[in-house]
Amino acid sequence: MAGPGTRAGAAHAVLRGVTRIFPPADRGQAPVHALGPLDLDLARGEFFAVVGPSGCGKSTLLEILAGLSAPTEGSVMFEDSAVRGSPPDGVGVVFQEDASFPWLSVWDNVAFGLRRAGIDSAETARRVDHALGFMGLTGFARAYPAQLSGGMRQRVCIARTLVLQPRLILLDEPFGALDQQTRLLMGDELLRLWRDTGATVLLITHALDEAAMLSDRIGVMSARPGRFIDMVATGWPRDRDSTIVSDAAFGEVTARLWSSLRGESLKALGAAP
Template sequence: MSVSPAEVAVVPDTAMPHARLVGVTRVFSRRGKGEDIHALGPIDLDLKRGEFFSVVGPSGCGKSTLLDVLAGLATPTSGTAEFEGRPIAGVPAGVGAVFQEDASFPWLSVTDNVAFGLRRAGVDPAEIARRVDYAIGFMGLRGFADAYPAQLSGGMRQRVCIARTLVMQPRLILLDEPFGALDAQTRLLMGDELLRMWRETGATVLLITHALDEAAMLADRVGVMSARPGVFIDIVATGWDAERDSRIVSHPRFGDLTGHLWERLRVESLKHLREG
């Protein structure tokens, strides 16, 4: 009984990256109304199977576009994107995403929200019930199974969205500032939940955030992006062990890490401020 990734016919080849971006760029055409907008890249990125990777960068640097490319919601203008060795065309099976905006469906109860994707996929009802029950318990939604999103706080609704993604048993979980709208304390606690989920599922996680402490605490590696067009200017290995939780914020190395990240980011954020 776990929501670990389904045993599918993917040979866990440790040498092969789980997801790979090579020279990915994204340019928005303005169709003659001024210059085209070069939003992203070129980006080269190898996500190792099972790692927790975090992306930080100034506002508007193309972080979310990067996530869209991996989710198959946006096609790169140039370069190649691969997931488990296959080029990404459309939303790949085995990829799940949670977005910053509240995406829980207000017309469905918590249980129906969590079961939504499985029902559309035609999964066996008994299996749906089992997985939904597990995810609801795992995300601490046990007492709210019959509630509707309007009756829940922002943090609880985001838990619903995470549970809804978890039941699909994704092998790559993409998180686009999922706690951006929550207060600082709730974010730290939600960070613990994320780490617990990551350990339990063994999935690869890509977290986009604007909070340096969040990135430094949660990730194995933190990618620092430049101002638009966003490219990786640094990738920092945090060196935490897998059993970490939010208490590492008091670790001396935590301060060094966030300090280092801010140093790299400060110049880029200033650029954004001046241009914006």
């Protein structure tokens, strides 16, 4: 099904004219126009980051792409089938909040999706052990989330998504609650994961350096209602890591992101640009 404006087969995920308007919370209030209209093409295997001022609808964009909520207007296509308010197969989501299940051990948390999907136990064990090793959690397989740090719990959530071998991974500020050093290291792990799996990645972040360091392409969003006001291609090689922050071009990318975003951030704060 190829609607107007889509190029069937060319992109992994396609958004056309996506708009989200929330109904008023109380009588007498105006509806909130949170997002769009907005177009986006994600190429297969691309690492794409979204930056924008607080409250610009970044998470709303992710929820629409994940099929967790339906757009008010516009269409979302993933692998040439329409996504509308129900999560499609092959999409994995990592949320900003800690979403590890406190009643399950680390191992059982990671195995959770595989068991529900009816994967046999030998294959489940193989994939879980591999993901735990990849995320540096092997020694904590029997631990419960309450015994782990915030960064490690977020790794459990990433591993839980990873074992299902998603072809599109959506991350909503997954490192937002972590300290700067941990974030850089988690960024390296994310790059390794992206290279090894060949998945398409969409990362939402408020950290410009994180977006500049990790991405092939960065979409800069305006203040509410969120639209893309700039697209920045970084041109990094595929086998990059966090040492790229010392590259001269890294400063240029970050500077461009900030010059696009400065006025919008001021608007979001309620000041004149």
